Amino acid sequence: MSPxxxxxxxxxxxxxxxxxxxxxxxxxxxxxxxxxxxxxxxVDAVIDPATGKAFLLPEAQQALREDQARNRGLxxxxxxxxxxxxxxxxxxxxxxxxxxxxxxxxxxIIGRRLWELSFDMPEAxxxxxxxxxxxxxxxxxxxxxxxxxxxxxxxxSFSGEPVFDREDSFTGYRGITRxxxxxxxxxxxxxxxxxxxxxxxxxxxxxxxxxxxxxxxxPKAAAQDRIANSLLAALPRKDYxxxxxxxxxxxxxxxxxxxxxxxxxxHVFFPVDCLVSLLTTVEGRxxxxxxxxxxxxxxxxxxxxxxxxxxxxxxxxxxGTAMRMKxxxxxxxxxxxxxxxxxxxxxxxAKLAMARQTxxxxxxxxxxxxxxxxxxxxxxxxxxxxxxxxxxxxxxxxGVLRAAVNRAAGALQQRNLIRYARGKIRILDxxxxxxxxxxxxxxxxxxxxxx
Amino acid sequence: xxxxPRKKTKRGASGPPVTTVVVMRLYIANNAPNSxxxxxxxxxxxxxxxxxKYKLEIIDVLEYPLRALADGILVTPSLAKLSPSPAAKIVGxxxxxxxxxxxxxxxxxxx
Numbered sequence: 001m002s003p004x005x006x007x008x009x010x011x012x013x014x015x016x017x018x019x020x021x022x023x024x025x026x027x028x029x030x031x032x033x034x035x036x037x038x039x040x041x042x043v044d045a046v047i048d049p050a051t052g053k054a055f056l057l058p059e060a061q062q063a064l065r066e067d068q069a070r071n072r073g074l075x076x077x078x079x080x081x082x083x084x085x086x087x088x089x090x091x092x093x094x095x096x097x098x099x100x101x102x103x104x105x106x107x108x109i110i111g112r113r114l115w116e117l118s119f120d121m122p123e124a125x126x127x128x129x130x131x132x133x134x135x136x137x138x139x140x141x142x143x144x145x146x147x148x149x150x151x152x153x154x155x156x157s158f159s160g161e162p163v164f165d166r167e168d169s170f171t172g173y174r175g176i177t178r179x180x181x182x183x184x185x186x187x188x189x190x191x192x193x194x195x196x197x198x199x200x201x202x203x204x205x206x207x208x209x210x211x212x213x214x215x216x217x218x219p220k221a222a223a224q225d226r227i228a229n230s231l232l233a234a235l236p237r238k239d240y241x242x243x244x245x246x247x248x249x250x251x252x253x254x255x256x257x258x259x260x261x262x263x264x265x266x267h268v269f270f271p272v273d274c275l276v277s278l279l280t281t282v283e284g285r286x287x288x289x290x291x292x293x294x295x296x297x298x299x300x301x302x303x304x305x306x307x308x309x310x311x312x313x314x315x316x317x318x319x320g321t322a323m324r325m326k327x328x329x330x331x332x333x334x335x336x337x338x339x340x341x342x343x344x345x346x347x348x349x350a351k352l353a354m355a356r357q358t359x360x361x362x363x364x365x366x367x368x369x370x371x372x373x374x375x376x377x378x379x380x381x382x383x384x385x386x387x388x389x390x391x392x393x394x395x396x397x398x399g400v401l402r403a404a405v406n407r408a409a410g411a412l413q414q415r416n417l418i419r420y421a422r423g424k425i426r427i428l429d430x431x432x433x434x435x436x437x438x439x440x441x442x443x444x445x446x447x448x449x450x451x
Numbered sequence: 452x453x454x455x456p457r458k459k460t461k462r463g464a465s466g467p468p469v470t471t472v473v474v475m476r477l478y479i480a481n482n483a484p485n486s487x488x489x490x491x492x493x494x495x496x497x498x499x500x501x502x503x504k505y506k507l508e509i510i511d512v513l514e515y516p517l518r519a520l521a522d523g524i525l526v527t528p529s530l531a532k533l534s535p536s537p538a539a540k541i542v543g544x545x546x547x548x549x550x551x552x553x554x555x556x557x558x559x560x561x562x
Binding site: 028029031033034038039040042043044045046047048053054056059060063064067305310448 | 461479480481482483484485486512513516517519520524525526527528537540541544545
């Protein structure tokens with residue numbers, strides 16, 4: 001029998017729970033189902049309408065305390081030290097999870113930033129780390145080398161996540177540090193080269209929002225992972241770091257127009273997980289897709305070819321993040337950076353070849369096959385089997401009327417290759433869809449791969 | 452291009468016939484024992500009887516007590532079914548599967 005039944009029965013089981021507590025509950029809760037639930041010990045908390053606050057029943061309080069103690073135990077197993085940073089990344093606290101276990105880098109840490117301590121890392125790598133912080137990303141396993149009091153080399157690994165308050169404004173970071181010297185074994189003391197290799201493993205994970213706990217049963221954590229743009233990722237690290245300070249992350253939303261034809265290009269975009277469609281317009285009304293840019297490319301390649309106006313309309317058709325760079329900054333970076341030039345010329349070649357293929361495809365192939373190709377290409381770029389598209393939109397993409405799209409989609413659906421309902425498309429059978437698509441799909445993807 | 456408003460298409464014109472989606476809110480208190488049990492019980496019931504035909508929002512009243520009050524919830528865990536009507540409310544850790552199904556109005560579908 002639950003102690004709460006006894007509370008309500010007039011006998012307090014805990015001296016501090018007392019009769020006052022019982023009266024308080026009885027005053028607040030009048031409904032029969034609520035009282036029944038309390039009597040059978042199925043209630044954790046009661047909300048007081050007068051104060052607008054929830055308070056826990058004694059049993060739940062006790063359980064949460066125990067839960068927290070257990071978590072602390074687990075936490076101490078996985079971390080050696082915990083810390084907090086303020087909004088300008090200065091340490092405001094640093095403590096160890098076990099008594100008497102001081103960190104080798106700890107002296108005078110409060111009020112200083114991580115890169116102001118005596119760690120062994122090249123300035124360029126710190127620049128990367130500072131960018132990650134500026135973008136409010138969660139970072140994991142930033143391994144750093146330092147020297148302890150005895151003069152021995154030690155390795156510590158930092159992981160941290162941004163903290164936001166209720167109003168969603170950034171208040172700093174909190175995180176943990178582990179001593180990983182033992183795990184790294186008796187590795188020789190590395191020179192700068194090794195330090196670079198270590199640091200390149202620092203990973204960025206998308207920012208966590210404070211309201212995430214209010215969600216369904218299955219967290220969408222995986223969707224938060226940042227995937228880098230592959231054009232940028234292909235650059236040597238030195239060149240990438242050189243471009244970093246010109247890049248800023250922006251969110252592009254479905255339906256946004258980045259450029260109109262003949263409009264001056266102010267920014268170039270490197271999509272991360274969004275999808276941008278390039279459309280050629282005829283008489284301002286009819287539009288047809290001539291290119292599709294996802295994480296493999298860049299929007300605004302005319303700049304690389306010396307033209308500062310766009311020849312196409314660039315329309316966002318998959319919401320997501322992109323890295324944006326000002327046109328002037330891009331010019332400077334492009335001229336100074338050979339690897340970027342090489343990547344972009346190859347990419348431009350692939351785009352051109354793809355546009356040529358599309359022209360022929362649109363002329364000779366059936367709508368159904370073209371639709372299949374287009375769905376496969378979209379899925380490849382958003383790395384997902386499901387996306388949102390209206391029929392009008394699809395019509396524009398393929399340069400046909402809505403009714404024709406409807407028929408083609410219906411045919412693909414009948415063969416159980418896709419599911420299409422209220423603008424949402426899901427690819428059910430990828431191999432089947434590839435078989436249904438025209439050969440242009442493999443050809444275009446082949447061009448992309450070789451570029 | 453114009454941003455086109457999403458038009459309502461005739462049901463059944465594309466895709467399988469649309470069945471009703473059950474919309475629910477579950478009010479809990481952090482990781483307190485009954486709350487944890489309620490989430491687990493509800494997850495099991497949804498998986499077994501609703502497939503993906505439901506929408507569930509879980510609200511921690513320790514963080515958002517006013518949301519619970521606005522919905523007339525005084526104790527947690529409590530489950531509120533918002534749609535399809537009639538709205539229903541069930542209090543407790545949802546271990547009595549029969550009464551949960553009845554409150555959700557899916558009892559007859561099961562038999």
